[in-house]
Amino acid sequence: MDKVRVAIIGFGKMGVLHGALVNATGLGEVVTIVDKDEKIIKALRRLFHGRVGIVTSIDELTDVDAVFITTPIPTHYALAKSSLKLDIKGLFVEKTLTDSGVKSKELLKDAMSRDMVNAVGFQKRFIPTFRYLRELVQSVDVSRIKAIKAYAYSEDFLGVNRSVGLLEPRGGVLRDLASHAIDLLFWLFGYTKAEAHDVSIEKTNDAPCGEVTVRALINDIDTTVSTSWCKEGYRVPEVGISIITGGGGEITANDYEVVIKNDGNIRKVYAAELEEPVKYLLGAPEYYREVEEFLKSVMLGKEFGGATFSDAVLVDEFIDEALRVYNARTSGR
Amino acid sequence: MHVLVGDNPFHGIKHLAQSEARFRGGVKDLGYAIKLVISSKDAGADGFMLSVSDTTLSILSGIRNHVDRGKFLIAAIAPYAYEYVRKATVVGTVGLVREFVNNITRSSNIRAVYHGFRAAVSMDLLNGLKALIDYELGRIKNAYGSKPWTLMLHELIVDTLVPYGFTEVLVEALEYIRSRGVVPGVETRNLPTIYEALREYSVMDYVVFSAPFNRVGFQMSPSKEAYEEFVRRYPGKLIAFSVLASGLLKPREALDYVAKFKNELLGIVIGVSKEEQVSVFKLARELLG
Numbered sequence: 001m002d003k004v005r006v007a008i009i010g011f012g013k014m015g016v017l018h019g020a021l022v023n024a025t026g027l028g029e030v031v032t033i034v035d036k037d038e039k040i041i042k043a044l045r046r047l048f049h050g051r052v053g054i055v056t057s058i059d060e061l062t063d064v065d066a067v068f069i070t071t072p073i074p075t076h077y078a079l080a081k082s083s084l085k086l087d088i089k090g091l092f093v094e095k096t097l098t099d100s101g102v103k104s105k106e107l108l109k110d111a112m113s114r115d116m117v118n119a120v121g122f123q124k125r126f127i128p129t130f131r132y133l134r135e136l137v138q139s140v141d142v143s144r145i146k147a148i149k150a151y152a153y154s155e156d157f158l159g160v161n162r163s164v165g166l167l168e169p170r171g172g173v174l175r176d177l178a179s180h181a182i183d184l185l186f187w188l189f190g191y192t193k194a195e196a197h198d199v200s201i202e203k204t205n206d207a208p209c210g211e212v213t214v215r216a217l218i219n220d221i222d223t224t225v226s227t228s229w230c231k232e233g234y235r236v237p238e239v240g241i242s243i244i245t246g247g248g249g250e251i252t253a254n255d256y257e258v259v260i261k262n263d264g265n266i267r268k269v270y271a272a273e274l275e276e277p278v279k280y281l282l283g284a285p286e287y288y289r290e291v292e293e294f295l296k297s298v299m300l301g302k303e304f305g306g307a308t309f310s311d312a313v314l315v316d317e318f319i320d321e322a323l324r325v326y327n328a329r330t331s332g333r
Numbered sequence: 334m335h336v337l338v339g340d341n342p343f344h345g346i347k348h349l350a351q352s353e354a355r356f357r358g359g360v361k362d363l364g365y366a367i368k369l370v371i372s373s374k375d376a377g378a379d380g381f382m383l384s385v386s387d388t389t390l391s392i393l394s395g396i397r398n399h400v401d402r403g404k405f406l407i408a409a410i411a412p413y414a415y416e417y418v419r420k421a422t423v424v425g426t427v428g429l430v431r432e433f434v435n436n437i438t439r440s441s442n443i444r445a446v447y448h449g450f451r452a453a454v455s456m457d458l459l460n461g462l463k464a465l466i467d468y469e470l471g472r473i474k475n476a477y478g479s480k481p482w483t484l485m486l487h488e489l490i491v492d493t494l495v496p497y498g499f500t501e502v503l504v505e506a507l508e509y510i511r512s513r514g515v516v517p518g519v520e521t522r523n524l525p526t527i528y529e530a531l532r533e534y535s536v537m538d539y540v541v542f543s544a545p546f547n548r549v550g551f552q553m554s555p556s557k558e559a560y561e562e563f564v565r566r567y568p569g570k571l572i573a574f575s576v577l578a579s580g581l582l583k584p585r586e587a588l589d590y591v592a593k594f595k596n597e598l599l600g601i602v603i604g605v606s607k608e609e610q611v612s613v614f615k616l617a618r619e620l621l622g
Contacts, residue, residue: 011426012421012425012426013418013421013422013426016493017493019496019497020492020493020496020497021496023496023497023498024496024523024526030497037426037427039427039430039456040426040427042456043456043457043458046455046456046457047458047499047502051498155419156419156422156423157423160423233345235344235345235415270581272549272551272552272578272579272581273549273581277550277552277553277554277555277556277557278554278555279554279555280492280496280523280526280554280555281492281522281523281552281554282488282492282493282496282522282523285554
């Protein structure tokens with residue numbers, strides 16, 4: 001295969017980004033776009049002049065090697081289910097895989113029955129600070145870890161005058177945003193078990209959405225995951241993980257830097273010092289790395305080096321449990 | 334060599350680590366931001382590079398009577414992508430377009446309304462870009478009292494259009510900026526790739542570029558070497574930003590590197606968030622002329 005022939009399903013913000021990166025890598029080419037919105041379809045047909053196929057349904061897809069699903073989370077399951085029936089070599093689904101662990105597990109089963117590369121867009125794994133943290137974690141005696149604090153914040157909905165709850169829009173803040181932190185936690189520490197035991201929501205900044213805090217035991221370590229779409233100062237969605245060890249030690253990594261505190265000393269390493277430039281920078285370097293890795297995997301028929309369906313099932317199941325805990329608590333049971 | 338004040342601190346942006354921008358709080362006081370731009374001019378800056386937003390338009394209004402508008406250059410980047418991306422997140426792409434058309438209609442900018450109307454009826458990207466250009470030029474003129482020196486299309490437009498093969502749309506938009514009596518510009522994080530796509534077009538004789546350029550290769554895709562080669566081959570084309578690598582480099586070491594290209598670069602941009610930092614413009618003048 002010279003180039004991976006790609007279909008993008010859903011040509012909103014994320015679809016445009018991923019399609020541009022597919023073309024920019026030189027490893028793939030967007031050949032078809034699927035979208036349901038009539039206005040978008042009309043604009044795209046006019047714009048592409050037949051260079052790219054513009055269709056309204058997956059059923060119309062032919063002669064593509066890989067599919068990117070970049071629609072809102074609640075639509076992922078049906079679209080992925082249909083895509084898994086196509087004669088393709090790779091399926092990439094934006095995070096999270098679906099809006100429930102059961103559905104994600106079903107997709108995993110379907111994917112396993114096919115000889116196909118599967119991937120989920122947890123692109124934070126491709127940020128060098130988190131890769132650096134992962135190396136550090138592997139050298140840390142896990143029994144010394146007292147607690148883990150994680151956050152996933154954005155200011156996307158700050159000041160937006162509408163209700164933004166746990167479940168809407170975009171699949172809810174836990175799936176849309178906190179899922180990045182949860183995936184990183186499982187990836188950093190290796191998943192053995194995770195139990196959510198408390199979920200709370202606090203109002204912040206007078207915005208209609210609150211800060212959601214999930215308290216859990218992950219691999220028997222006390223873990224807190226805090227998330228909000230309304231956190232002022234987070235112009236770009238950001239994830240951070242702090243590992244607190246005995247004796248006042250702490251290692252914190254976020255999208256931009258790693259800060260290591262030990263015996264009163266503080267060392268800081270920036271992402272900018274750790275990363276090599278990517279061939280094409282659009283959005284953030286991790287998007288390019290993820291798309292490139294996926295296309296290489298499809299070309300070579302090897303397993304994707306980022307998050308797979310199998311990883312995403314764990315994230316979706318954990319979020320299901322957190323929602324169950326929250327619902328039980330608020331309904332007084 | 335132009336030395337321009339950058340607007341990132343006024344938007345609370347620090348690409349190296351957003352946590353530091355949060356800690357320092359950026360420059361939220363408009364009066365202080367205006368004072369910083371004027372102090373920077375007094376220290377040697379001869380222009381202001383900005384993304385067109387309500388904040389920077391207010392700063393332009395604040396400085397217009399304190400600078401010689403014929404000499405103090407305004408390099409404007411449009412659109413202010415952060416605002417648009419955030420809106421797209423909240424209201425979706427179609428909702429964003431609807432809101433954009435509403436803004437243009439409310440602006441009473443006849444040219445912008447005309448192109449906006451054509452874009453809305455025919456769902457045509459080029460007319461949408463022309464509407465954006467007219468809308469933003471109108472807002473700058475209202476705030477500053479004169480047109481900017483250059484209007485640059487933001488990287489989100491440039492770096493997205495080119496991989497999809499829409500180079501001609503980009504070229505026509507740049508031609509349109511030129512037809513409005515303003516130097517057309519391209520802001521990009523992929524300078525060599527974008528230049529390669531545009532090089533065959535005659536508008537390239539007029540286009541200026543703005544891209545990261547620094548000693549450590551921060552955000553220089555695909556490589557620092559490719560940028561250096563570009564600067565040597567096409568002198569007078571690039572306004573360098575992120576010269577301090579967003580604070581990773583000290584001013585002296587950053588400017589020593591830039592000084593090696595002082596005869597090739599068209600200009601540099603430096604953002605400052607405190608009065609005591611404006612001395613960097615004096616140093617830049619000493620080293621770059």
